[in-house]
Amino acid sequence: MPGEIFRHHQRVIYAQCTIGNHVYHSRYLDILEAARGEFMRALGYPLLRLQEENLIFPVVEARIRYRAPARYDDELVIEVWIKNATRIRLTVAARVVSPEGKIYVEAETDHVSTSIDEKPKRMPQELLDACERFSAIATD
Amino acid sequence: MPGEIFRHHQRVIYAQCTIGNHVYHSRYLDILEAARGEFMRALGYPLLRLQEENLIFPVVEARIRYRAPARYDDELVIEVWIKNATRIRLTVAARVVSPEGKIYVEAETDHVSTSIDEKPKRMPQELLDACERFSAIATD
Amino acid sequence: MPGEIFRHHQRVIYAQCTIGNHVYHSRYLDILEAARGEFMRALGYPLLRLQEENLIFPVVEARIRYRAPARYDDELVIEVWIKNATRIRLTVAARVVSPEGKIYVEAETDHVSTSIDEKPKRMPQELLDACERFSAIATD
Amino acid sequence: MPGEIFRHHQRVIYAQCTIGNHVYHSRYLDILEAARGEFMRALGYPLLRLQEENLIFPVVEARIRYRAPARYDDELVIEVWIKNATRIRLTVAARVVSPEGKIYVEAETDHVSTSIDEKPKRMPQELLDACERFSAIATD
Numbered sequence: 374m375p376g377e378i379f380r381h382h383q384r385v386i387y388a389q390c391t392i393g394n395h396v397y398h399s400r401y402l403d404i405l406e407a408a409r410g411e412f413m414r415a416l417g418y419p420l421l422r423l424q425e426e427n428l429i430f431p432v433v434e435a436r437i438r439y440r441a442p443a444r445y446d447d448e449l450v451i452e453v454w455i456k457n458a459t460r461i462r463l464t465v466a467a468r469v470v471s472p473e474g475k476i477y478v479e480a481e482t483d484h485v486s487t488s489i490d491e492k493p494k495r496m497p498q499e500l501l502d503a504c505e506r507f508s509a510i511a512t513d
Numbered sequence: 514m515p516g517e518i519f520r521h522h523q524r525v526i527y528a529q530c531t532i533g534n535h536v537y538h539s540r541y542l543d544i545l546e547a548a549r550g551e552f553m554r555a556l557g558y559p560l561l562r563l564q565e566e567n568l569i570f571p572v573v574e575a576r577i578r579y580r581a582p583a584r585y586d587d588e589l590v591i592e593v594w595i596k597n598a599t600r601i602r603l604t605v606a607a608r609v610v611s612p613e614g615k616i617y618v619e620a621e622t623d624h625v626s627t628s629i630d631e632k633p634k635r636m637p638q639e640l641l642d643a644c645e646r647f648s649a650i651a652t653d
Numbered sequence: 654m655p656g657e658i659f660r661h662h663q664r665v666i667y668a669q670c671t672i673g674n675h676v677y678h679s680r681y682l683d684i685l686e687a688a689r690g691e692f693m694r695a696l697g698y699p700l701l702r703l704q705e706e707n708l709i710f711p712v713v714e715a716r717i718r719y720r721a722p723a724r725y726d727d728e729l730v731i732e733v734w735i736k737n738a739t740r741i742r743l744t745v746a747a748r749v750v751s752p753e754g755k756i757y758v759e760a761e762t763d764h765v766s767t768s769i770d771e772k773p774k775r776m777p778q779e780l781l782d783a784c785e786r787f788s789a790i791a792t793d
Numbered sequence: 794m795p796g797e798i799f800r801h802h803q804r805v806i807y808a809q810c811t812i813g814n815h816v817y818h819s820r821y822l823d824i825l826e827a828a829r830g831e832f833m834r835a836l837g838y839p840l841l842r843l844q845e846e847n848l849i850f851p852v853v854e855a856r857i858r859y860r861a862p863a864r865y866d867d868e869l870v871i872e873v874w875i876k877n878a879t880r881i882r883l884t885v886a887a888r889v890v891s892p893e894g895k896i897y898v899e900a901e902t903d904h905v906s907t908s909i910d911e912k913p914k915r916m917p918q919e920l921l922d923a924c925e926r927f928s929a930i931a932t933d
């Protein structure tokens with residue numbers, strides 16, 4: 374089981390909502406990106422620095438389950454952890470929950486490790502090691 | 514096998530792109546929504562009319578595979594068909610391809626049939642029947 | 654007075670709407686970008702080709718008046734013309750209206766002519782000449 | 794002159810950027826909305842509560858000057874103050890700057906005070922009074 378979970382916070386704004394007063398489904402991918410960026414910073418590997426070192430992690434697959442609608446001004450807690458990691462591929466798991474633990478969204482994104490011109494490129498072993506701390510088992 | 518495939522067209526604009534000159538991954542969900550809306554219109558069931566009749570189809574799950582980056586001003590052909598349909602749940606399959614058939618994205622979205630206040634509500638049998646024509650098998 | 658007006662069409666989708674069932678105010682800038690892109694294509698100067706020739710037109714100022722809310726599935730007609738043009742600066746005027754002529758939005762965007770690395774660069778005289786046809790006076 | 798300035802912070806993510814590595818121009822309106830929402834909360838009048846009391850502030854005009862491009866992972870400081878206020882109309886001024894004070898964007902948005910069904914409705918005098926503290930003169 375466990376390992377740690379990284380948490381990022383965000384408030385829902387009108388720009389993210391649609392008719393019926395709930396967050397539009399594609400906006401969660403933007404919210405997850407923000408959380409992953411802060412996760413990588415917490416890990417000691419901000420994406421901007423990696424990008425300057427010619428290493429990026431494009432999303433190759435995303436799977437998202439919408440469990441309950443989040444609404445305007447709701448406080449979102451985005452929980453992030455590593456589901457699977459090798460030097461060429463990462464699967465990042467995430468949940469968007471309320472501060473009380475109500476689940477809005479569960480998601481996984483698969484990323485490959487490439488150079489900026491999108492050629493496969495192995496990530497440093499140190500980065501992989503840093504991921505270990507957050508290699509949690511999802512509590513489903 | 515087949516059945517028909519509905520096709521919708523769209524040009525990539527700067528608002529949809531990100532650094533590295535490609536469509537940002539969450540924008541495809543917006544693009545797919547536009548295509549599904551036109552698909553439903555072609556089926557004879559525009560979503561606006563269904564909504565006025567208190568029937569909506571919220572996305573409960575999305576699965577997206579990013580196969581190749583689409584770039585600014587690329588012409589996108591969004592192919593839509595029905596993978597699975599019952600009176601309470603639809604799975605819509607889609608591919609985003611170039612006019613020459615290069616695959617950018619493959620996706621499936623699962624939708625439930627509900628009233629506007631998000632209670633389960635069966636869709637009309639006629640709508641289900643209309644879907645039949647597009648109940649194609651994906652050619653993977 | 655007049656000159657011609659270029660017209661682009663678009664349907665409102667859920668991704669563009671917010672609570673209260675109307676188009677979220679920032680989405681109009683995306684809609685205007687799409688219309689300007691097609692306007693430039695109609696002029697014979699697609700932005701992609703200009704960009705490949707190291708010429709871009711970043712927005713330096715935008716002024717938008719929201720006159721009436723457009724709603725889901727509304728058909729938008731985006732009218733575009735040139736308000737002012739020199740070889741280093743363009744002011745593009747636009748209106749978003751319904752097919753019946755109801756005005757949703759009036760806007761002007763000021764653009765400078767630069768190289769890709771954002772240095773001032775004069776646009777070709779032929780492009781300026783091509784603009785003339787659409788150098789209409791707004792009927793306010 | 795002065796009065797106080799409210800400050801909100803945000804990091805640029807890929808979802809907000811476009812080709813050429815800068816924030817896409819319409820995204821600033823989303824960023825400004827987030828900042829105004831927090832400003833109203835700081836004022837003691839969260840928009841959600843006002844909305845529940847049938848009072849909203851739709852944008853009727855926006856004017857934005859783009860002074861310099863903000864880039865991925867830049868820290869944005871959004872400065873907000875009141876330029877003009879009556880019980881039926883607010884003009885909110887804002888600047889987006891770097892922590893070092895480099896100006897990315899200057900903007901003003903005009904808002905009217907209405908009920909949810911978009912009929913004119915006067916805001917409470919107490920809200921107007923609360924605005925006073927932030928009624929700064931822009932240093933242009």
